[in-house]
Amino acid sequence: MGLNSAQKEVERGILLTTVDKMSHWAQKSSVWPATFGLACCAIEMMSVTSSRYDLARFGSEAFRASPRQADLMIVAGRVSQKMAPVLRTIWEQMPEPKWVISMGACASSGGVFDNYAIIQGVDHVVPVDVYVPGCPPSPEALMFGILKLREKIQMGLPPKYQEVAMARGGAS
Amino acid sequence: MATEEVRPAADTEVLSDETMVINIGPQHPATHGVLRVRLTLDGERVVKAEPIIGYLHTGFEKTAETLTYQQCNTITDRLDYLSPMTNNLAYVLAVEKMLELEVPNRAQYIRVLFSELTRLASHLVWLGTHVMDLGAMSLFFYCMREREVILDLIEAAAGVRMNPSYFRVGGLAYDLPLGFHEKVRDFLKDWPRWMKTYMNLVDGNPLINQRLKGISVMDRETCYQYGVTGPNIRATGLPLDLRKDEPYCLYDQFEFNVPTRTEGDAYARFWVRVEEMYEAAKIAEQALDKITPQGEFATSDRKVALPPRDEIYGNMEALIHQFKLVTAGFPVPTGEVYQAVEGPRGEMGFYIVSDGGPKPYRWRARTPSYYNLQTMPIIAKGGLVADVITAIGSIDIMLGDVDK
Amino acid sequence: MTNDVGIIERLKNHFAEGLETVTSIDQPTVIVPRGQLLAFAEHLKSVEGYVMFNDVLVVDWFPARPRFEVVYQVYQPETRQRFRFKSFVDESESMPTMTGVWAGANWPEREAFDLFGVVFDGHPDLTRIYLPDDWEGHPLRKDYPTGGNRID
Numbered sequence: 001m002g003l004n005s006a007q008k009e010v011e012r013g014i015l016l017t018t019v020d021k022m023s024h025w026a027q028k029s030s031v032w033p034a035t036f037g038l039a040c041c042a043i044e045m046m047s048v049t050s051s052r053y054d055l056a057r058f059g060s061e062a063f064r065a066s067p068r069q070a071d072l073m074i075v076a077g078r079v080s081q082k083m084a085p086v087l088r089t090i091w092e093q094m095p096e097p098k099w100v101i102s103m104g105a106c107a108s109s110g111g112v113f114d115n116y117a118i119i120q121g122v123d124h125v126v127p128v129d130v131y132v133p134g135c136p137p138s139p140e141a142l143m144f145g146i147l148k149l150r151e152k153i154q155m156g157l158p159p160k161y162q163e164v165a166m167a168r169g170g171a172s
Numbered sequence: 173m174a175t176e177e178v179r180p181a182a183d184t185e186v187l188s189d190e191t192m193v194i195n196i197g198p199q200h201p202a203t204h205g206v207l208r209v210r211l212t213l214d215g216e217r218v219v220k221a222e223p224i225i226g227y228l229h230t231g232f233e234k235t236a237e238t239l240t241y242q243q244c245n246t247i248t249d250r251l252d253y254l255s256p257m258t259n260n261l262a263y264v265l266a267v268e269k270m271l272e273l274e275v276p277n278r279a280q281y282i283r284v285l286f287s288e289l290t291r292l293a294s295h296l297v298w299l300g301t302h303v304m305d306l307g308a309m310s311l312f313f314y315c316m317r318e319r320e321v322i323l324d325l326i327e328a329a330a331g332v333r334m335n336p337s338y339f340r341v342g343g344l345a346y347d348l349p350l351g352f353h354e355k356v357r358d359f360l361k362d363w364p365r366w367m368k369t370y371m372n373l374v375d376g377n378p379l380i381n382q383r384l385k386g387i388s389v390m391d392r393e394t395c396y397q398y399g400v401t402g403p404n405i406r407a408t409g410l411p412l413d414l415r416k417d418e419p420y421c422l423y424d425q426f427e428f429n430v431p432t433r434t435e436g437d438a439y440a441r442f443w444v445r446v447e448e449m450y451e452a453a454k455i456a457e458q459a460l461d462k463i464t465p466q467g468e469f470a471t472s473d474r475k476v477a478l479p480p481r482d483e484i485y486g487n488m489e490a491l492i493h494q495f496k497l498v499t500a501g502f503p504v505p506t507g508e509v510y511q512a513v514e515g516p517r518g519e520m521g522f523y524i525v526s527d528g529g530p531k532p533y534r535w536r537a538r539t540p541s542y543y544n545l546q547t548m549p550i551i552a553k554g555g556l557v558a559d560v561i562t563a564i565g566s567i568d569i570m571l572g573d574v575d576k
Numbered sequence: 577m578t579n580d581v582g583i584i585e586r587l588k589n590h591f592a593e594g595l596e597t598v599t600s601i602d603q604p605t606v607i608v609p610r611g612q613l614l615a616f617a618e619h620l621k622s623v624e625g626y627v628m629f630n631d632v633l634v635v636d637w638f639p640a641r642p643r644f645e646v647v648y649q650v651y652q653p654e655t656r657q658r659f660r661f662k663s664f665v666d667e668s669e670s671m672p673t674m675t676g677v678w679a680g681a682n683w684p685e686r687e688a689f690d691l692f693g694v695v696f697d698g699h700p701d702l703t704r705i706y707l708p709d710d711w712e713g714h715p716l717r718k719d720y721p722t723g724g725n726r727i728d
Contacts, residue, residue, distance in 0.1 A: 036199060038206060039228060039572050040253035040334060043297070050316035065200070080575075082708050083206060083227045086198055112247055115722050116715045117231035117707075136334055229706035233691075234715055238722050269602065396653065398680035399629040410653065417656040509602050510649065510660070523647070525635055534635045538649075543629075546683050575706065 020156060027071075027097075028153035030059040031146065034070035034094065036087070038077030041104040041136040045076045048139040060146055067093040072149070073126070074142075078106035079119045091126045097159050099152075101145050102128045105135040127160035191219055196560070198227040204301060204564060205571030209548070211560065221552035221560060223545055228575035236535035240501030241267055241341060244535060248522075249335035251537055252573040254297050257283075257290040257326075258515040259537075260339040265420055266511035266522040267341045270504050273476060276468040279343040280421045285356070285459040286326070286338060287421075287513075288452040293322040294516040295449050302442070302565040303374060306383045311373050318366050321359055328352060341502075342477035343470025348463070356460050363453050371446075384439035388551035388563035391436055399543040402518025403448060404567055406432045407440035414514040425462075428455050438566035445568070476502050501530035510538075517541050517568055541573035583624065583659065590619060598662070603649075605660040610671065613663050617648070617677045626650040626659055629678035632685055634692045638718040642666035644694050648674065670695040691716035 037045055048055050055061045064070040067090045079087060091100070102122050105111035108131045110120035119125060129152065132145035158166070197208035206227035212220040232251060236244045248263045249256035261283055268275060300315030323333040328349050330336030338345050374380050395405040405412050411430040415423040431447035433440035470477045478497055479490040504526040512521030518540030525534035544567045552563045584604050588595050596607040608616045620626045628651040635645040642664040649660050665671050673696040674681035686705040688694045693714035696702060704711060713720055 039230075040250055042205070043253060043334065046297075047316060047320070051313045052317060052320045078228065078230055080227060080229050081711075082229060082706075083198065086227065090199055112250075113230050113232075113235055115231040115235045116720070117229050117234075138333060226704075226706035226708075231715065234720075234722055396628045397678055399631070399651075399678075412653060412656075507601060509600075510658070511602070519630075521631075523631070523633060523649075534633075536631075536633045538631045542683065543680060546680055 024154050024156055028150040030062075031072045031099070031149065031153070032062045032064050032070050033060060033072040033074050034067045034090065035063045035065055036073050036075055036090065038075070038079065038083065039106065041076035041107070044136045044139055044142060045074060045103065048142050053139040053143065055143065055146070058143070058146060058150070067091070068095060070094055071097065072099045072101065072146075074101045074103050075107045075122045075126075075128075076103045076136075078111065078113055079122050079125065080117050081119060084119050084125045087122070088125050097162070099129045099149055099159050100126050101130045101132060101142075101149060103132045103142060103145070104137055105133065108133065111135060127164050129160045190214070198224075204569060207545075207564065207569065207571055207574070209560065209564075211557065213557065216556050218552050218555050218557065218560060221549050221563075223548050225545070225571075225574050228571050230572070230576060232537060232576045233535055236532055238531065240530045241504060241532065242497070242501060244532065245340060246335075246337045248537070249337055250572060251539055251576060252294075252515060252517065252520065252541070252570045253334060254294040254570055255290045255516045255520075256335050257286045257338065258513055258520055260337060261287055261421070262511055262513040262515070262520045263522050264339045264341050265513065266509050266524050267504065269511055270507060270509050270524065270526060271341070271476065271502075273342060273471060273473065275343055275471055277422065277462075278464060278467040279469050279471075281459050281462045282344060282348065282469065283339055283421050284423065284426070285456055285463065286329070288456040288459065289322050289325060289356075291452045291516045292449055292456075293319050293326075295445055295452070296322075298445060298516075298565075298568050299370065299449075302568070303380065305561050305565045306380055308373065308377075308380070311370060314366070314369060314373075321362075325352075325355060325359060328355065340470065340477070342473060343468075347469045348465075353460060353463070353465060356456070360453060360457050360460070367449065367453075374446075380442075381439070383558075383562055384442055384566070385437060386435075387438045387559050388555060388566060389435070389437045390547055390551050390567075394547055394550055398546045400518070400547055401540055401543070402515070402568075403441055403444045404518065404544055404547075406430065407444045408436040409434040414512055414519060418512070420511075420513060426455050426458050438562050441566045441568075503528060503530050504532075512538065515540060517570060517573065518544060537576055539573040539576055541567075541569040541571075542576070545569050545574050583657075586624075587616075587619075590623075591616060600660065603658045603660045605662065607662050607664070610663050610665060610669075614672045614674075614677070616661065617674055620650065620659065620661075621677055624652065624659075625654055626652045626657075628653045629680035630658070632674065632681050632688060634688045634694055634716075636692060636716065636718045642669070644692060646671055646688070646694065650678070665694060667693070670697045672697055673699040675699060690714070693717065 047053060049061050073091055102108045107122045110118050130145045130149050132141050134141050192213045194211050198206040208224040210222045210224060211218055232247055235247060248259040251259050296315040296319045300312035303311045326336055327333050330338035392408040395408055409432055411432050413430040416430055428451045431444050433444055474493045479493050483490040484494050506526055506528040508525045510521055510523045512519045520540055521538035523536040524532050527533040552560050584597055594609045594612055598605040598607060630649040630651045633647050637643060637645060644665050645662055647662045651658055685696045685699055689702050690704040690706050691714055
């Protein structure tokens with residue numbers, strides 16, 4: 001009867017996809033970033049949480065000081081050779097699933113600092129999901145990046161590090 | 173207040189043998205960036221505090237040697253990213269000094285206006301974050317709200333909110349937009365009301381008083397030894413202000429006071445900065461009165477400043493100048509120069525060595541936070557762990573400035 | 577700022593030989609032989625009153641010899657005057673440290689060691705300050721590539 005029909009539904013996969021969708025919806029609606037302010041972009045990251053822009057409207061205002069409570073890392077600013085191992089460690093400490101936004105020209109490509117000290121793109125260190133251009137990106141741009149990430153989560157696309165692992169042919 | 177007696181005196185303590193080393197940073201919310209501090213603790217008491225820096229080392233000085241003099245301007249913004257305009261100013265004044273270039277008075281007044289507006293914006297971020305470190309959250313949101321208004325003004329003139337590179341060698345990048353005077357006047361009219369809001373939250377607040385009074389004391393001798401400048405030395409009673417002592421940009425035509433305090437503790441530094449905010453608004457107002465709506469905004473020396481757009485289309489010589497300036501840059505006479513301005517954090521200076529070419533041979537930024545932060549082991553020693561955070565906030569460091 | 581024009585005369589009288597005046601457009605500047613540097617700095621601080629430290633920096637004149645020019649900038653807070661003195665040093669030689677005179681020379685000298693490889697004798701903690709400890713080379717030297725020695 002009731003149980004039977006539920007069983008049938010499960011076999012057809014409907015219930016499972018619905019749970020997935022719901023969990024995606026829940027995930028995307030409360031993406032908690034880790035505070036990873038490095039340079040100029042960090043100030044714009046502060047602006048995005050404060051009065052005028054108010055990221056709380058999208059459920060992402062809870063910046064966590066501990067990586068263990070965060071699922072999004074916003075790399076805001078230039079990453080130096082000395083900072084790169086620290087960044088990697090913090091990223092590894094974040095629970096899965098986790099996402100990375102590379103904020104600004106320096107984090108994405110090294111920006112104007114094409115020199116010995118700066119990592120030429122944070123994607124050499126951690127897999128990046130969304131790149132936000134600008135030097136520094138305006139708060140609107142960062143919000144657009146976060147909204148894009150929400151779309152990605154809602155669509156059920158895997159985070160970049162899982163994509164990389166799958167492309168390599170191994171389990172994540 | 174009775175509760176003030178609870179705090180143990182710093183120097184009467186006998187240290188026990190067991191100490192503990194803890195690490196703060198480089199990723200820590202209270203260190204205002206990527207500062208790392210290694211603390212040696214005896215219980216709650218700091219025996220030794222060593223700042224470890226370099227986590228934001230950007231190689232500015234190497235990059236600058238590969239850029240022309242105009243291009244270098246863009247990277248100066250990113251040194252102390254809370255006060256990009258004063259960095260710009262120090263740099264362009266240094267180059268102008270080498271070129272012996274005359275800049276129109278109107279451009280100088282606009283430079284003063286924007287320097288003071290950035291000082292306000294920078295102190296607002298300091299006020300918000302410093303008070304947040306002490307445990308009060310709400311002021312941060314007020315400060316950021318008003319900072320947005322200043323950033324709007326900068327955006328109106330320069331096109332971007334942060335890192336504007338608005339000052340160029342020879343003057344400014346563009347003229348002021350239409351209706352700019354009214355916008356600034358509106359802002360300055362609202363400013364006293366906003367300051368009152370902040371002061372209602374902090375003035376006489378017993379929590380803030382107790383967390384600041386007598387904490388992280390820096391005496392005059394320490395300031396001399398370490399080259400500490402800006403509000404930090406003014407909090408020890410010395411009115412050292414380059415705007416008065418070595419007037420640049422016609423600062424000698426402006427009426428303003430240099431606020432000082434004598435205690436040298438975090439409380440004194442706090443109030444010196446707050447009073448500076450009133451003074452900065454005062455200077456901005458005077459500067460606005462001096463700026464005529466129309467007029468020159470850059471030198472007419474075409475060897476240095478780009479010709480106006482309409483001239484390029486009709487004049488062969490202007491086209492050649494444009495082409496030469498953009499592709500090769502301008503040569504600067506051989507020699508060396510040091511030029512400093514009073515930034516929000518202290519003496520922001522540039523030491524430039526030229527070999528006669530279009531690119532600097534050596535480009536040295538004398539960034540104030542670097543020298544101010546050196547005093548950290550002294551001022552944090554003997555205090556409590558919580559006061560380390562107060563110390564970091566009260567010397568107002570900016571890591572882009574420290575690590576260059 | 578009114579530059580003290582008499583200071584160079586006074587210093588020249590005190591240090592009979594060795595001082596070399598440099599014409600600079602902004603500040604009184606002298607070149608001091610390396611051997612006299614500490615005595616000169618002590619004199620400048622205690623007699624002339626230049627008690628405030630400002631900066632230490634290095635200029636690399638590769639391939640000229642001696643290679644490095646070490647520039648000291650100090651400040652007289654009573655009269656608000658600036659003064660600059662320099663000294664030359666080669667790669668194989670070392671400089672006396674100024675940390676005993678102005679404690680603030682600590683970090684800038686470490687920076688000079690880190691980025692230029694200039695060695696300061698007697699410095700309390702001469703280690704790298706900006707770059708990781710295992711870094712090879714001194715990036716601000718003129719013969720060091722701007723992009724560094726990248727692997728990727």
